[in-house]
Amino acid sequence: xxxxxxxxxxxxxxxxxxxxxxxxxxxxxxxxxxxxxxxxxxxxxxxxxxxxxxxxxxxxxxxxxxxxxxxxxxxxxxxxxxxxxxxxxxxxxxxxxxxxxxxxxxxxxxxxxxxxxxxxxxxxxxxxxxxxxxxxxxxxxxxxxxxxxxxxxxxxxxxxxxxxxxxxxxxxxxxxxxxxxxxxxxxxxxxxxxxxxxxxxxxxxxxxxxxxxxxxxxxxxxxxxxxxxxxxxxxxxxxxxxxxxxxxxxxxxxxxxxxxxxx
Amino acid sequence: xxxxxxxxxxxxxxxxxxxxxxxxxxxxxxxxxxxxxxxxxxxxxxxxxxxxxxxxxxxxxxxxxxxxxxxxxxxxxxxxxxxxxxxxxxxxxxxxxxxxxxxxxxxxxxxxxxxxxxxxxxxxxxxxxxxxxxxxxxxxxxxxxxxxxxxxxxxxxxxxxxxxxxxxxxxxxxxxxxxxxxxxxxxxxxxxxxxxxxxxxxxxxxxxxxxxxxxxxxxxxxxxxxxxxxxxxxxxxxxxxxxxxxxxxxxxxxxxxxxxxxxxxxxxxxxxxxxxxxxxxxxxxxxxxxxxxxxxxxxxxxxxxxxxxxxxxxxx
Numbered sequence: 186x187x188x189x190x191x192x193x194x195x196x197x198x199x200x201x202x203x204x205x206x207x208x209x210x211x212x213x214x215x216x217x218x219x220x221x222x223x224x225x226x227x228x229x230x231x232x233x234x235x236x237x238x239x240x241x242x243x244x245x246x247x248x249x250x251x252x253x254x255x256x257x258x259x260x261x262x263x264x265x266x267x268x269x270x271x272x273x274x275x276x277x278x279x280x281x282x283x284x285x286x287x288x289x290x291x292x293x294x295x296x297x298x299x300x301x302x303x304x305x306x307x308x309x310x311x312x313x314x315x316x317x318x319x320x321x322x323x324x325x326x327x328x329x330x331x332x333x334x335x336x337x338x339x340x341x342x343x344x345x346x347x348x349x350x351x352x353x354x355x356x357x358x359x360x361x362x363x364x365x366x367x368x369x370x371x372x373x374x375x376x377x378x379x380x381x382x383x384x385x386x387x388x389x390x391x392x393x394x395x396x397x398x399x400x401x402x403x404x405x406x407x408x409x410x411x412x413x414x415x416x417x418x419x420x421x422x423x424x425x426x427x428x429x430x431x432x433x434x435x436x437x438x439x440x441x442x443x444x445x446x447x448x
Numbered sequence: 449x450x451x452x453x454x455x456x457x458x459x460x461x462x463x464x465x466x467x468x469x470x471x472x473x474x475x476x477x478x479x480x481x482x483x484x485x486x487x488x489x490x491x492x493x494x495x496x497x498x499x500x501x502x503x504x505x506x507x508x509x510x511x512x513x514x515x516x517x518x519x520x521x522x523x524x525x526x527x528x529x530x531x532x533x534x535x536x537x538x539x540x541x542x543x544x545x546x547x548x549x550x551x552x553x554x555x556x557x558x559x560x561x562x563x564x565x566x567x568x569x570x571x572x573x574x575x576x577x578x579x580x581x582x583x584x585x586x587x588x589x590x591x592x593x594x595x596x597x598x599x600x601x602x603x604x605x606x607x608x609x610x611x612x613x614x615x616x617x618x619x620x621x622x623x624x625x626x627x628x629x630x631x632x633x634x635x636x637x638x639x640x641x642x643x644x645x646x647x648x649x650x651x652x653x654x655x656x657x658x659x660x661x662x663x664x665x666x667x668x669x670x671x672x673x674x675x676x677x678x679x680x681x682x683x684x685x686x687x688x689x690x691x692x693x694x695x696x697x698x699x700x701x702x703x704x705x706x707x708x709x710x711x712x713x714x715x716x717x718x719x720x721x722x723x724x725x726x727x728x729x730x731x732x733x734x735x736x737x738x739x740x741x742x743x744x745x746x747x748x749x750x751x752x753x754x755x756x757x758x759x760x761x762x763x764x
Contacts, residue, residue, distance in 0.1 A: 356655035377653040
C-alpha cells in the first residue's frame, strides 16, 4: 500500500495542448489502447480537447500539437514554455511544420485569395514549427504520431530512461518487411532520405513515402537527386514532394544549418 | 549414385512430403520469397527470390527470452521438421556460411530440423556471379533437370531416406552453366586505400537494401522492452545493418564508422577478404541480390574488376 501512495504523489504532471492544427495528433493520444496506459503512468493535468476544467499551474511535460500560424499562437507557446519543465513537439506540424508550412514556398497573397476569397481582413503569416519560437526538448514526429512511439516516450520519461529517435532511414524498416522497392518500380518515394521509426507504414501499403518524419540525419540527398535525375524526374517534382510535410527542414538540411535537435 | 524422377511426377513427390513436413519453397507474391507451401503448384522457380533464405533461419524479430518479475524464461522455437525445396546453389552455400558463424541454440535448433533440397537453376541472369565465388556442393538432395527427368544427387543420409523408393539413374548427370558476370581477381586486400571506392560510396544512399537482402549478412541487434507495468518484458533479436550509422554508435554518441565510404568498404571487404582469412571460404556466394536491390545500381564487382585491370597495366 505504501508503494502505491508514493507512486501517486510521484506521478509526472502532463499537459496536452494544441495550437493551429487539425487536432489529429491529440486524437491519436485518446485512442483506447494508448490513452489508458498513458493515464496509468502519468497524471494528465490539462487536456483542453477533452477536459473542461484544466489545471493552470506548473507542468512537468507539455505536449504541443500544431503549427504557428497566427501571432496568438506565439503568445500561447511562450506561456506554455514558462509553465513547463520540458516541451514535447507532438506530430509533424510542430516538429517540421507539416502541411501548412507548404505556404512558405508559395505566394502568400495568392494562397490567401484562393482559400478565403471573401475575407480581406484576415492576416496571413508564414507557418513555422514551434522550435522557431521556443526551446523544444523532445520531438515525436510523424503525421499523425505513432502510438508506439508515444508510449515508448512516456515509458522512458517515467522510468528515467533516455529517449532517442531512430537515425535509420525508412528504407531499413521497409526492406526488413520485405516490401518491393517503390523507387525501383519508378515511383518517387522519399524513403531513403526520411527518418525511420514508422515501420514503413506507407510503402507497406503501396503508397510512396512523403517524408513526414523529416530528413534522416545521415541522408545522402545529393546521391538521391542524381538518382532521380537518371530516372527522368525534374528538380521541381522532387522539391514539391519534399515540401509536402517537411519542406523547411529538408531545405535547412541541404544548406547544412539545421537547428533541429539531432542533426 | 544418382536417383531419377520424371518431371511430371515431381508434384506427387512433393505432395507426399507436405504430409509429413513443413515444406518451404520459393513463391511469388508481392515479392518472390521463401514461404511454407501447401500446394506444389505455388512453387515459382523461374527467377531468384528477392528475399533470401536466411529469413527462415534468422527471423526478422525473434523472441529470445521473456521475464516476469524475477522469473526468466528462455524461448525456443517450435518448428516441425522442415524441408527447404527449390533453393539455388548460392542459397545453399549461404547456409554453409551462416553455419560457420551462427552457433546460438535457436539457430542450431532450426538448422538440425531442416533438410535442404536444392534445385539447379536454368536461368542465371546478368547479376549472377556465383561461378567466381568457388561454391561447394552443400545439400541433402540436389535436383538436375535433364531430358524430361530430374537427376537427384544425394548429399547426406537424411536426404537419402527421402528418395529411397525412387529408381537409380543409369548415368550421372551434373550440369554447369556460365555466368556473364565474373570477378576475375579477388585479391583486393592491398587496395583498401584506393580512391576508386569513393565513386561507389558517393552514390550510396545508406538505405541498407544490400545487407537486408544478402543471404549471408547475419548482424543483429538485441533489444529489451518492458511492458507498461514494468514487471514484465521481453528480449528480441532483429537484424541490423552495417550500412547505417547507428550500427557502430556506442554509448556517449560516438559512431566508429562515421563516413559512408568506410561503411561501404567494410561491406565489400568483409565479404571478400576478412571472412576468407578466417573461415577459408568467401562470405559472398555470388547471388547478386545486393546488385539487384540497390536503388542507385552500385556494382562493386565492376569496381573490383577495374582494380585488377589497373594492376595488370601497372605490372606491364
